Amino acid sequence: MNLRPFLAPLIVAFLGCAAAHAQDNQTIVVYGASGSIGGLIVDEALERGHAVIGVSRSPDRLTVEHANFTPMQGDVTDIESFTAVTSGADGVVISVQGTPEGDFAPENSTHALAAGTAAEALVGMENAPYVLQIGGATTMLPTVEDMLANAPFPVSEGTEPYAMLIGHKVALDTYQASDIDWTVLTPPFNIMGWTFNGITDTQRRGEYRTSTTGFVTDAEGNMSIYVADLAAAAIDELENRAFVRQRFTIGY
Numbered sequence: 154m155n156l157r158p159f160l161a162p163l164i165v166a167f168l169g170c171a172a173a174h175a176q177d178n179q180t181i182v183v184y185g186a187s188g189s190i191g192g193l194i195v196d197e198a199l200e201r202g203h204a205v206i207g208v209s210r211s212p213d214r215l216t217v218e219h220a221n222f223t224p225m226q227g228d229v230t231d232i233e234s235f236t237a238v239t240s241g242a243d244g245v246v247i248s249v250q251g252t253p254e255g256d257f258a259p260e261n262s263t264h265a266l267a268a269g270t271a272a273e274a275l276v277g278m279e280n281a282p283y284v285l286q287i288g289g290a291t292t293m294l295p296t297v298e299d300m301l302a303n304a305p306f307p308v309s310e311g312t313e314p315y316a317m318l319i320g321h322k323v324a325l326d327t328y329q330a331s332d333i334d335w336t337v338l339t340p341p342f343n344i345m346g347w348t349f350n351g352i353t354d355t356q357r358r359g360e361y362r363t364s365t366t367g368f369v370t371d372a373e374g375n376m377s378i379y380v381a382d383l384a385a386a387a388i389d390e391l392e393n394r395a396f397v398r399q400r401f402t403i404g405y
């Protein structure tokens with residue numbers, strides 16, 4: 154029996170669905186909307202026509218004025234709050250960091266706790282959203298020793314930098330052990346246009362390369378990305394879902 158006449162429309166229908174998914178306007182929740190990278194991710198999503206729910210512990214910090222932007226109060230470490238905020242969304246971006254006052258255990262850093270919250274809140278949720286967390290560059294290295302030796306700032310155990318750095322590894326480990334649809338977008342060490350004090354330059358190249366295994370290096374040996382291209386990559390991934398249940402990094 155010739156199946157071609159039956160298969161062709163099915164294939165076209167499938168491709169049509171995939172394209173529709175990529176172009177659909179989504180509802181995207183952004184934790185860290187008041188932060189540097191999260192703020193740019195909000196702008197990128199709005200620019201592309203998505204509806205954005207920006208989350209902050211103090212939503213009066215969210216000053217974006219756009220018809221598709223909704224500020225919301227929420228805490229990424231609180232499972233009940235996370236469930237309420239993210240139910241019905243298509244995607245969730247987690248771009249947060251922090252350590253509790255005087256507690257420098259990596260597993261208690263905000264970004265590590267956030268991964269645990271997402272894993273627990275979303276595992277049984279119907280139509281659960283896809284979660285993308287912004288990670289830390291040193292997690293591309295194979296061991297904690299390598300991470301500490303190559304950190305861009307001095308790091309010793311029991312300190313806040315240690316919790317910040319290793320907290321990203323705890324977050325990644327948590328996702329890898331989870332049963333939800335996640336990805337971690339790990340920036341390279343050099344994020345151009347970003348400093349600890351905020352965003353200084355929003356220029357972009359409009360292109361980047363990806364890797365799931367090692368840093369992306371350009372012809373001159375640079376491992377870098379403009380922060381605006383990092384924000385674009387986050388929204389590209391929510392639209393295209395190329396790295397579900399994997400971590401990826403980007404560079405030129």
Ligand SMILES: NC(=O)c1ccc[n+]([C@@H]2O[C@H](COP(=O)([O-])OP(=O)(O)OC[C@H]3O[C@@H](n4cnc5c(N)ncnc54)[C@H](OP(=O)(O)O)[C@@H]3O)[C@@H](O)[C@H]2O)c1
Binds near residue numbers: 228
């Ligand atoms: N090269 C690299 O690997 C690299 C470089 C830079 C940054 N990063 C990572 O990228 C991420 C974002 O960095 P950034 O510099 O943009 O951060 P940031 O400007 O310091 O912002 C941090 C955000 O975290 C949010 N936050 C903290 N605790 C929260 C909680 N309990 N619930 C909800 N939100 C909470 C804050 O929101 P509210 O205070 O409004 O609640 C704030 O918007 C971090 O994970 C950082 O480590 C990686």
